[in-house]
Amino acid sequence: MKARPPTPASIPSKLTVNFVLPYRSEISSKEVDMVIIPATTGQMGVLPGHVATIAELKPGVLSVHEGSETTKYFVSSGFAFIHANSFADIVAVEAVPVDRIDPSLVQKGLADFTQKLSSATTDLEKAEAQIGVDVHSALNAALTG
């Protein structure tokens, strides 16, 4: 593992991002302008010089802004660490680029889980259905928004 540099005195112009999944390092030490992270407390824009933060992620869209280009990923859950030296580490369990999501399957899944939620009897079933509904509505929002 490469050592991280100490916090510089002035704010650097770029943010260094690591975005890792269990099966791949999606982004590794890439310098970008901004990332928007789906934290549980709401969407969080991270620019260089952001205050050091530990944030839990919820299902949602992670967008990476680099110049005029924007890459959007849908992440399931995980953690984001923003360090004082303008490094951002994002660890997610699963992530896919938004353009690879099939809208018709999302609609179908959403309908399925909504139906399951209404018919759930035990707490466990309810919780599982609720997670399904949350993920699918987030997916839906990612596709439409």
Next chain:
Amino acid sequence: MAMAALRKEGRRLVLSSNPSSFARSAVFSEESCPFGARSVSTQIVRNRMSSVKNIQKITKAMKMVAASKLRSVQTRTENSRGLWQPFTALLGDAPGVDVKKNVIIAVSSDKGLCGGINSTTVKVSKTLFKLTSGPEKETKYVVLGEKGKVQFLRDSKKSMELSVTELQKNPLNYTQVSVLADDILKNVEYDALRIVYNKFHSVVQFIPTISTILSPEVVERESESGGRLGDLDSYEIEGAETKAEVLQNLTEFQFSCMMFNAVLENACSELGARMSAMDNASRNAGDMLDRLTLTYNRTRQAAITTELSEIISGAAALSH
């Protein structure tokens, strides 16, 4: 001169074979052939040659299997290496932290014939056990894999809290490992989890490695007292209601990620070790086969020579 050297080789082979079975060694040493016998039967050498040849075929096949599996596991292992780095950047690695309840998670393999990687894991775990145990302290083992379990059962049965086997029946994936991590967290009480595994370096090199995961309470204590994790206090924490809750989620997630990398690294090392062990075994079998063939041919030639000289001397006696 060359013959003498070769004969020495042949003699050494006799010594290395099982000395208790008289029949087998009798084949090789000409002195012990029955009195009056013309030549020695080569049947047993032939049998042994064919068995060595079969063993060589098996070890070669095992090497091939290990090599082909290694390729895919190695890619996955290398891809999973990014996973633990953010945690280490945030929380650091504190193998020397002094806490009361230690849990040592020894990662080993289910199958043998893979060199010394399991003994290495066990040795390192036992040393770690000695280092972390002391008065008013409690250290427990959690063992993954059949081979490690067998070694721990011999003398550390009492400290074994949990053992999990047949982890590698299906290709390792994150879901499976996080379920396993969840199981471990439910069953043990800990202040620090120490995962012992072999980190894959190259096909012939593995580095015994210890990853330390601290419990949320210890993380909080260390960060507040400004110890090893002093920097953590400067981070703003967003997410659940309290800091403790986020830290709990964080350490559990860290554990599952570290575990995922550890089991993959160990699986990769296992395959690499098996590959080189089987390569050595095939080479040894080849050497042995060469020596046996030499002995066999020499014995046969000696018999022919004896017969020929008998016939010739007989004919010579008659012609006079």
